[in-house]
Amino acid sequence: MSPDDCKRLVAAIVEFLENELKRDGVTPDMAESIDVARQCLYMAYATTPEDVPSTQKKLIDIFVEACPAPPPAKELNDEEKAVAEKFKQEGNGHMREERYEEAISCYDKAIAVDSCNAVYYCNRAAAHTGRQKFDLSLRDCKKALEIDPQYSKAYSRMGLTYSKMEIYDEAIKCYEKALELDPNNEGYKKNMEIAQEKQKTQAPAGMPGMPSGMPGMPPGMGGIGNFLNNPMFMNMAKQVMENPQMQQMAMNLMGGLGGPPPGSDAGSSSQSVESGSGEAAANAAQPPQFSDIMQMGQQFAQQISETNPELVEQLRQQVQNSNTSNNTDSSDQPQS
Structure with a gap:
């Protein structure tokens, strides 16, 4: 051009x-x-x-x-509507048994017949949340709201998804919107209160863009507080940190924060800077990069998983059960 x-x-x-x-x-x-x-x-x-x-x-x-606008969706006859509803009901049955993949397949079929039904997208969002595919869940919630902007359950389900992701400010916004559309829904009110309480107790991020969970841990494991409050995890973490490689990474990271690494001699460090090149001194003063922190977190998580995968799975189940018990309203279930 x-x-x-x-x-x-x-x-x-x-x-x-x-x-x-x-x-x-x-x-x-x-x-x-x-x-x-x-x-x-x-x-x-x-x-x-x-x-x-x-x-x-x-x-x-x-x-x-x-780019002409797509043709309007055709009007479904009663038989086609019944077929779509049958697929939806089958999906709901799978959801009750927590067979999320099968549920998604059924909702896919319902949407293939009737792509303009907000309920089908919202129900599929619940199944995606069950699989911890939160991005797909949010996408389906937004699609449901494109079809029906007054669909309060789609806002509530989006709030539940954000809560599971521990993005409580967005969750609260979604619940507020849901309550604007359905002010008397006690489930929406309760879930918003839970999100507000969790937002107050959520540990502040160490730096902009730092995820709230443990870097490198599998999705659905929650924030770092879930780990620090678990004695088995802390004992295992202590064992992992006794690994010489992890100790060296920690020393390098602490050195970049502006002070001598733990266990080092400040005097000898000063002497080495004076006798070294200017480039070496400049490098020594560089703060740690976010990628360094992430790398250490990922290696830490990998060693944790390899050392005791059973405990990692146990922690995952505990966090998921906690999330499930905190979501009290019927909006976490597919709509019949």
């Missing part, structure tokens, strides 16, 4: 964004974000809508012509 063509394209995008700012239905938050995008493009490319040739089609017209 030539520079002139690139500039015309960006100018057309800026023109589209400016028209969006005038469109009815644009919220103040949307308008602010659109204006930021418009200004960024203007600053990066030094172009304005005036750079769009008068003979050029509007960007939105080009898009609609090249």
Whole structure:
């Protein structure tokens, strides 16, 4: 693409964004974000809508012509609706027995027959949550809300998923939205209270972007507090940290935090910096990288798993049982 063509394209995008700012239905938050995008493009490319040739089609017209809207979903007859419902009921039966893979297969078949039923997506989200496929669960909840924005159970199920991921601020937002749509639902209220309490007791992250769980541990294991409160885990962790390789990694990590590694001689460290090269001194002062912390966490988790896989599985079950007991409302069950 030539520079002139690139500039015309960006100018057309800026023109589209400016028209969006005038469109009815644009919220103040949307308008602010659109204006930021418009200004960024203007600053990066030094172009304005005036750079769009008068003979050029509007960007939105080009898009609609090249990508026409999909045809509306056909109206299902009673027989087709009955087939979809049969698949859904079979999926619900599998869910009661915690056969999540089979349930997902049934909900897939229901969606293949009726792709515009929000309940089918929401029920499949519950099955994905049972498999700890939280990203797929959130995707199905959002699809259900695209179909029916007033579907309170989809918001509640999204809240449950975020709670299992220990992202309590997002969980609370979802429960609040669910309660806006169904103010008298006691289950939604109870689950929001649980999320609020857990948010208060959740340990703050050590650094931005640090996951709340143990780095390298399998999904569904919860936050680090679940481990620190378990005597068997702490005893096993002590044994692992007696491994010379893990000790060396810990010493290197502590050295990067600005002080001498544990067990080292501060005097000799100072002497080595003075006699060493400037590059070595600079490297010694570098703070640890997040990748270093993650690597240590992953190796630690691997050794824990290899040392006592039975205990790791036991901890996983304890955390899952705790999560299950804390989710008290019927929204964690598929809708009939």
